[in-house]
Amino acid sequence: MKNKEIGIKICMGTGGIAAGGTQVMEAFTEHLRSSGIEASVEKRCSMHRVGCRGLCAKDVLVDILIDGDKTTYQYITSEMVPRIVKEHLIEGAPIEEWTVGEDYHNFHRKQVKVVLSDCGNIDPEDINAYIAVGGYEATKAAVKSMTPEEVIDIIKKSGLRGRGGAGFPTGLKWEICNKIQSDHKYIICNADEGDPGAFMDRSVIEGNPHAVIEGMIIGAYSIGAAGGYVYIRAEYPLAVERLKIALRQARENNFLGNKILGRGFLNFDIKIKLGAGAFVCGEETALIASIEGRRGMPRAKPPFPVYSGLWGKPTVINNVETLANIPYIMRKGAGWFSSYGTEKSKGTKVFALTGKVKNSGLIEVPMGIPLREIIYDIGGGIEGEKALKAVQTGGPSGGCIPADMIDIKMDYESLAQAGSIVGSGGMIVLDEDDCMVNVAKYFLQFTQAESCGKCVPCRIGTKRLLEILDKITKGQGTEDDLKLLEKLGSDIKSASLCGLGQTAPNPILSTLKYFRQEYEAHLEGRCPAKVCRDLLTYSVIEKFCTGCGACKRVCPAGAVTGEKKKPHTIDSSLCIKCGACFDVCKFKAVAKE
Amino acid sequence: MQDLKTLEKIAAGHIGEKGGVIAILQEVQDALGYIPEEAVNWIADRLWIPRSAFFGVATFYAQFYFTPRGKNIITACCGTACHVKGSERLINGIARELNLAGGQDTTPDMEFTLEKVNCVGACSIAPVVIINKKVHGKAGADKIRKELKALRKTDKNAAAVEETDEE
Known part of the structure; x- marks a missing residue:
């Protein structure tokens, strides 16, 4: 590797640091010194921390540049550094099994980077x-x-x-x-x-x-x-x-x-x-x-x-x-x-693509790109091959786009028409395991807690909306409650002082519009996605239970009983439905219905 | 008051400044770990700003605490991505692990404080738990339990060393 110019770029955004970026950088510093590379190529070996390059799920991402020839590694930990230094930097043979795969390239292929064009390439502290x-x-x-x-x-x-x-x-x-x-x-x-x-x-x-x-x-x-x-x-x-x-x-x-x-x-x-x-x-x-x-x-x-x-x-x-x-x-x-984007929405938009999508991370796409391309081409599809249910855009001020509208164009006008917003760019992918009533309740909890209290429609209105949703997720709602949600929601939107109140009902109104049957199931006491705690019962499936006792140890309510190596039972009158037994069981012997 | 010197220093940096109330509160909390009522009263009087201006601001923003906090701070993210990836169950699990009864956020021995934040913006590695400023991504219940155990252990060791020192 003599006479070559070596560059090392390590992703050190919040995601990269959480995955161990600092330790990776230290390991490179140490092994570059001990292997003598630093001395042999003198100043032509440089190491840089760089900002987020988007695909935080695969951190720590490391670029190795040898005379401008780039190899990108994924999931790098400090333990892997010695081998990279020895085989790649000294012997000149990249380690194929650690390099990024096709999905990394797919993630970037349909993106157009303007704002993010230098993010992940340059040292942000220089x-x-x-x-x-x-x-x-x-x-x-x-x-x-x-x-x-x-x-x-x-x-x-x-x-x-x-x-x-x-x-x-x-x-x-x-x-x-x-x-x-x-x-x-x-x-x-x-x-x-x-x-x-x-x-x-x-x-x-x-x-x-x-x-x-x-x-x-x-x-x-x-x-x-x-x-x-x-x-x-x-x-x-x-x-x-x-x-x-x-x-x-x-x-x-x-x-x-x-x-x-x-x-x-x-x-x-x-x-x-x-x-x-x-x-x-x-x-x-x-x-x-x-x-x-x-x-x-x-x-x-x-x-x-x-x-x-x-x-x-x-x-x-x-x-x-x-x-x-x-x-x-x-x-x-x-x-x-302005050559990017649609007639009224020019340029690109950065989105935070998260939730139940394979490649979650930071993306930048031209305005007007179909949502399908974002989820399936850039995002690589849904985690665990489950079915897409909806995509939530715009956070607590936005709404949900159901799976059958996935060809919608991502621009200000199209999203507004669908009852959602581009918003600041949050995009959360929801699959069949997510309960839409629970998602709406989650956002209402948020806006209700964050309402500043100055104007009545927002302060009291969001509180009432949340109470009704709470009732519904407990299986105590009625058909009239759904009508009240719609009426109250539209009143709050028109009467609130600022954007917080004017948009707070959106998560409810859009889920009611597209997922009314899920609300109706809750009225009958069912949560189809098995999320709402009060509508669930936990029980042991005898034929799978090995009697290991893990559930018994973890149960905070003392609801699990049973002898060692014999099937256990859950007393539903004591059960607080925390789900600890379900999470801890390695044999899928706890049923959630 | 024992922290008079600290408060004097903080106040000195804001004499005659417009709109410094939030920054002053942030500095007080940084220095003392929380915001004691008497500290606010003292600074308010010192700077000729009504005490109510400070308390109005301090109760408005989520970041300010009026009670002392534990030695180890566990910050659990409640953002949307974390929520759909099971943060609620994770947080309830941590509370159980620390024996925190309903509504409590600090353990009686002042070792741990569990707090929730809206979103730390590290959604691609959800669910996220921050323990003493270190971000733990894709945080499973097991992983966090181990971290908490390790912290308990180091704290006990430190306590043991202190005791021997005193002897």
Whole structure:
């Protein structure tokens, strides 16, 4: 391997670190030294941590580049490193059985990466890595040779719409703010990714924080803002850390601070504000209240923040993904960006594909791609060859798309028509084992707990909805309850103050629309998917029971009795239906009905 | 109050600042592990901000705690992906393992606190449990039980060492 250039890239997003990425990196450092490779190729051996490349289910993913020739390994642990160093790096023979298979390539084949194009390729903690792939060129071009109006014109032409969920045209928002006269203006990056089941913004910031910062700088230049904030969840410690490093490096390189790039009139800096665990703060007026140090409660609009926002000043709030698109649009042109997507939804969208799908992870696809291609081509189909039941999009504000509508196009308009939303991009795949009433109840528990309490329809309405759902999952519901859910749901939607309440009934309304028969089964005391606890009974199947006693030991209620090596029995009057016996039994001798 | 120096330092960083209430509370919790009522009163008086502004904020956000927390923090994710992959049963199992009675989140010996969070954003490795800031993906009941046992053991050893030291 002498005279060769060796590169090692290790996936170190939250997923990669959880799978042991740090240990893998340490093992490489140690074995490179002890094997003498480091000395023999001198500075031509480099190791990089990189951000998320999407397929977190196969972490730790490691790229080995020898003279640019790339081999990707999956499921790597620190114990496997010595063999990779010996056979691949020293002897030059990649270890075939550890490399990624066809599904890894299929996962990437139908994706189009704009926002994620550099995620997973560059070291997120090194500004030079971002600059080497063209980073901050857009900033230089904009600041040195374009007027703010010219920048806004490009963004308008690209057709970029807000990726946080609402889909408002970004260029238009900037234009409105640009035209307002004010001594102070602000730009805020909304990284309060509170939707359960969504991690697009976390991955983008962990994988390429400079793209977000560059988007903010260009935005600030366009609207004339001197102050910027990134409002980010405290639950994302790694993203916060990488953002801090990136901001420091950007300041050192004079992309932030006073007289940016030597332009005397241009001062702009960015502060980080940590969220404190309130979903409603993703709503822009609540987010502003939170930055101002108050309870994060939304207020009535208008006035919109672009007229009166932070401290009463004109404020533009853009989502992480929206901002990360900006540098690429500026560099490659509005026409290039708008060549992707549909007539009204341009460009690409990042989705967090999770749940009962084989290849779960972070994906970026052109707007308008059929859902089927996402689930079966990129996602590789359903786990365990079970039947697809539905796909939930848009989190607690969204709805479920049933399996028979799987050819739907993923864009703002088509999803709205189907009673769901693109939302921020969470996409949870549900199979035959998932109970739709339980899923609706799950989301209502969430929105009810996160309702800020300011307006009555949301505060009391979500509580009542949840009570009715609770009744239904206990087998005590009636036909009238279903009608009440629909009536109350539509009332809450039209009467609530902010987006949280206006969308909270969606999970119920869409499951009622497409899965009414499941609700009806619950009214008769059955849960077809065998999920709702109160409608289940556990019993021992005698012929399978070996009398090992595992269930007896684990039962917290003392409901299991029986002698050793003889079939046990479950006393249903004592059983609390926790399912511990079902989980622990190795012989499938516990039946759940 | 024994933490006066810490509080003085925190307050000093926010004199005359607009909108610092959340950041102050976060710093107090970082330093003391939770937010004692008297600490808030002291800082509020020191900075001429109404006490109610602090308590209004502290009770609004899920991140703030008014009671001391255990030595080991177990954070169970309740996001959608974790939910469909059985987090509810997993969490009930952990609560049973720690002998936490209904509604309790910290063990009486102050060794463990079990908390739920909405989503940690690591959905592709669901279900996720974070033990003392280390993320455990695809967390099965067995795996977590082993981790908890190991923690108990190290804690007991540490306690034994302390006792011998005192002798």
